[in-house]
Amino acid sequence: MTLLSSVNVAALLFSSTAGLSAALIAWVISRAVVAVPGENRSYKDAPPVGFRLLWRPIRWTSHYLEPYLPQKMRNRLVVRLRQAGMEYSLSPAEFVAGRLLFAAVLSAGATVVLPTFELAWGTTLQLTLFFALCGWAYPAIWLRDRIALRRRELLKVLPFFLDLITLCMEAGLNLQGAMQQAVAKGPESALRDEFQRVLRDIRAGKPRAESLRALAERLDEPSVTTFVSAVIQAENMGMNLAPVLRAQADQRRSERFQRAEKQAMEAPVKMLFPLIAFIFPCTFIILLFPIGMQLMEAGF
Template sequence: MQAICSGVLAYLLVLLFFGRKEMKAERLQKRMAAINSGGSDSLNEESTDVSFFDRILKPFVNRIIVGISKLIPKTPKNLQKINARLRLAGIHMKDSEYQAMVILVTLSCGALGGFYGLWMGQPPKQIILFVLYGILAGYILNRFKLESAITRRKEAMASQLPELLDLLSVSMEAGLGFDQAVQYVTKNNEGPLAEELAVALREMTLGKSRKDALRSLAQRCEVEEVKTFVGVVVQADEYGFSLKDILRAQADTVRMAHKQEVKEKSMKIPIKILFPLVLFIFPALFIVLLGPSVLSIMKMFTEI
């Protein structure tokens, strides 16, 4: 258990040094905004405000990750699978760099577990066991972090879909075409689904057909509601139906399904609350209520 805790600590430390790739994009946007608004003075002021972590530690860890990524054997099938998972999680990293980060975190957890065993003065067999525990903890935490990010992003896309469908329908009723409506919606909205729609719009701009771009969108998102939306739009486009009416009906259907899902989750809450109540709250409550009575009874029996 101590080795697992050490592995968790090592994982958090490495993540602290590595951060996320999105921070680099945000920093670049801030620099561009500074150039547009304040010129070189604001840029120099920003460069002096960069922390030691961003200037030295984070680039150092990034260079280590890039170096490890060059040593990893690459197979097209494996890289394609990792790319799909990273894209689904919204993590903007190369597949090889992500593999290198996983290896670095896992080895760091194992090393920290070994150091902990040495610090505790354990025998060699126990130290090896601590190392294995740390490696296992690092791998599990990496996998859990990725799957959690995928789940959160899917839920965000499913919850954002009804609003975007309403905006698409209203935009088309105002006289815009489908592509122009998608452009308007993606320009004025943020979120994972808006980002994926922007990618699909960019693909259509580069010459990809609407049907293929939307099907690629459904394949990237892996959300049933989005797949249904894409199927309806593609079918309406093929048969020449009015998209604005179909989008309005689709928005109502998706919203109703989302409400039912939320209601289902809310009905499960009392059952989920029951376990912490039984395990933690009821014992403490019994101690507070019955404790004085039990002590009085024990005192009475000892006096007899």
């Protein structure tokens, strides 16, 4: 009886200690969550879908992570988010917090699912680390692809927008009115949103030259920088903007054709590896299989 009583007392103490520890951890976490200030997103865009699914934990993590982000990393992420058009959707701390949480979610899912396959402990650990690495790397890959897609879209529609602005100026409108017409009549694209932001900046009292320089800085594209520099220089010299814009539109269209020709010339080189690795072996198998069977039947 004494031994059984001691075991019961030890089990009671252990359960009480575990319960108190869990309650203390829950209290600390709740205090940390309550300490995170609210967010005013009335002037911001909605976050991407993947970030939206984990938005509350991302906000809580980014609040405590932001003071520890190096300034160099923060500046680099600000530039990349601006190039991706996510400047008003995510902050650098929220992006890094999202990467951490994606890694944690995938590793936790792997920890739950992988034991059902009865793998070795070392293999399970390696796969868990692999899934965590995938969760950490995926947002960076997504951001890179979004920047590349936005750049291709921008270069594709830039000559058309310059043509619209040029036609409106030749019809008698000033530059601001021509940009308004281009925004109203142009196709939906990243460039349209950027020109709309330029118009908002001008209406808010920002000088037109500074608004255009901010456009070139946000997009960080040589074609847009050249266009902005030409417009500002022509305005400073008192030149007529319509011929300048017409020349810029022709130049951008010529560059678009050159990019298309370059991609067409690169296509055969890019197809060489799939041909050698996948298509040629299948072709040789189909052609040589009957010959091989005949040789085997002949006794060779």
